[in-house]
Amino acid sequence: MTLPLGERIRAEVEARIVSGELSPGERLPTEAELMAHYACSRMTVNKALSALAAAGLIERRKRAGSFVSRPRVHSMVLDIPDLAEEIAARGQRHQYRLRKREITEGPDSPFGPDRGRVLSLAGVHYANDAAFAVEHRQVDLTAVPDIEFVDFAEQAPGSWLLRHVPWDEAETRIAAEGADAEVASWMMVAPGTATLLVERRTWRGKDSITFVRQHFRGDLYDLVARFGQSGARRS
Amino acid sequence: MTLPLGERIRAEVEARIVSGELSPGERLPTEAELMAHYACSRMTVNKALSALAAAGLIERRKRAGSFVSRPRVHSMVLDIPDLAEEIAARGQRHQYRLRKREITEGPDSPFGPDRGRVLSLAGVHYANDAAFAVEHRQVDLTAVPDIEFVDFAEQAPGSWLLRHVPWDEAETRIAAEGADAEVASWMMVAPGTATLLVERRTWRGKDSITFVRQHFRGDLYDLVARFGQSGARRS
DNA sequence: CGTGCAATAATGTATAGACATTAAATCGAG
DNA sequence: CTCGATTTAATGTCTATACATTATTGCACG
Structure with missing residues (x-):
């Protein structure tokens, strides 16, 4: 039942995005912040966010941070x-x-x-x-x-x-x-x-x-x- | 030009699959073998193979190994x-x-x-x-x-x-x-x-x-x- | 001759650290 | 005030290691 921490991070951030709590364009916490929040290493956070980026849900820019993807194309x-x-x-x-x-x-x-x-x-x-x-x-x-x-x-x-x-x-x-x-x-x-x-x-x-x-x-x-x-x- | 090692591993394995060199169902090298071949750590190989698995190109089974995915559905x-x-x-x-x-x-x-x-x-x-x-x-x-x-x-x-x-x-x-x-x-x-x-x-x-x-x-x-x-x- | 249990070989997940890369922010000179 | 150089805050990649999980394999015992 207890799904792995990385998966959990990914799922929770994803939920915040699709629920609209984080709207398109909005910046989400940095890896360091998430790392502190979940009390885990950076690799774990990084893997979760990278997966979201690969899925197209967020975009990541160096020095700037991670952002919820803009246009939400209907991509099926x-x-x-x-x-x-x-x-x-x-x-x-x-x-x-x-x-x-x-x-x-x-x-x-x-x-x-x-x-x-x-x-x-x-x-x-x-x-x-x-x-x-x-x-x-x-x-x-x-x-x-x-x-x-x-x-x-x-x-x-x-x-x-x-x-x-x-x-x-x-x-x-x-x-x-x-x-x-x-x-x-x-x-x-x-x-x-x-x-x-x-x-x-x-x-x-x-x-x-x-x-x-x-x-x-x-x-x-x-x-x-x-x-x-x-x-x-x-x- | 020099793309990251993880990406390179991923791309080369992917190429071997789509070229038909590795056919569906066939088993591909274990992480340990790839690790030796590319002279890198297991995490790097693992990340590359996990990405291929997420993309549906391969399936991974514990104790057994990684295999080229079977049915090749036309998924667009x-x-x-x-x-x-x-x-x-x-x-x-x-x-x-x-x-x-x-x-x-x-x-x-x-x-x-x-x-x-x-x-x-x-x-x-x-x-x-x-x-x-x-x-x-x-x-x-x-x-x-x-x-x-x-x-x-x-x-x-x-x-x-x-x-x-x-x-x-x-x-x-x-x-x-x-x-x-x-x-x-x-x-x-x-x-x-x-x-x-x-x-x-x-x-x-x-x-x-x-x-x-x-x-x-x-x-x-x-x-x-x-x-x-x-x-x-x-x- | 099975049948179940233990050994084992593979992947799954995580850590703590290091260095690379990049673009935003800041500061300094003109 | 503007442009360019420098700093710096964030992500990108990688390593070496550890322990967890799980399906297969093979062996021992009934």
Whole structure:
């Protein structure tokens, strides 16, 4: 029950911030003051405050002190898991069907000029036989040569990539878009139906690995993001 | 240039993980080994590994060692800033116009039975005179009594809340939805046009403070989420 | 052949001190 | 009064050490 002193310091300062007792911009006690207050060594205080700083709750400036962070941006953690796993986790049966496969070559590659050959895949994701997402993906074959010989008739390329290619950095764009003719026919909805569009670009070092556009049926799929204080809460 | 030793250890181990040299589930060197390798004290190694653990890249088990984290969830940081600020940051003029205001009372409050009076607001956000978002918001007057007397004819309630009410926890749902009659007429688009729907519920302690539904014009607005390694990178 | 207890190897937390770094504050010369 | 140099108060990093905690391993005993 008695949680470690460092954790306690961190939690108490955090509580004073989120309760509004310390408002944004306000200066909080120096390490020396906290050290006296808790009767502990400076390292302990420092670790607690450093953790709060890493979590973005406070900012620390030498010679000046520590301050409650200013703008309180709504910064949330968005989980975008593997579709196959997510559907399975809901107790539904996931299926992927490939609809198009093409390899292009040339200077007008989406991954930059002269990046070489590019694999383009288009397919549909099903949950219990209902089409709920259409996926267009392009993969840089220079960065991921292995993928050329993988059979995607059944397995989704996202699942394969997630397991075989480590990545560095990713950027996701989320928007709403009316279904175009192709998407509408593959998802069996009327053209113009609202879809949730998720576009993601993934890098490994400087190389862009894959670019994917996923159109989700608006009435069957949504994303949930949470913000519970300082993000990292694992046992 | 010479970054601190602890940072260097952290960065090098991290690099070995994202490069795939250490794959998920694999065990990495013990603190004692790293300590010998870098010729430094254990605290330094410990701090580096603890940071990686806090970032979710590794898991640490006593007696067993440290292991590269398993599932590699696509976990991204999504910034949902204040609309007024965001529009201003793009160099456009932001305006909010209130369209409905109502105070309800009774046991069927959206914030739970017998939470008391609820303020309902509906309005439209404009960027350079173009309507790009419709917002329906409900605020628990028991939790935020001050808001009853604020004039929202021009100022957006979200901006006011962000500045006056600290919050604890929030949950955001993102989906796509066709515009209904009211939304369509307020945004001056055809009914059924794809809109990006952002619903957010905000808590302070156990009290739910506000619930907001924002419909964005799909062609005018999107959200961007980033993932750059371990989240916390602020100077 | 288990089954429980003890040894052990790893991480978790904390201490007291040292020196480095940096930016605010102060002081001095012009 | 202003600018520049100096002081100084705060955080940043690191060390060496100590003890606590815990899950695994292996051994002894029923």
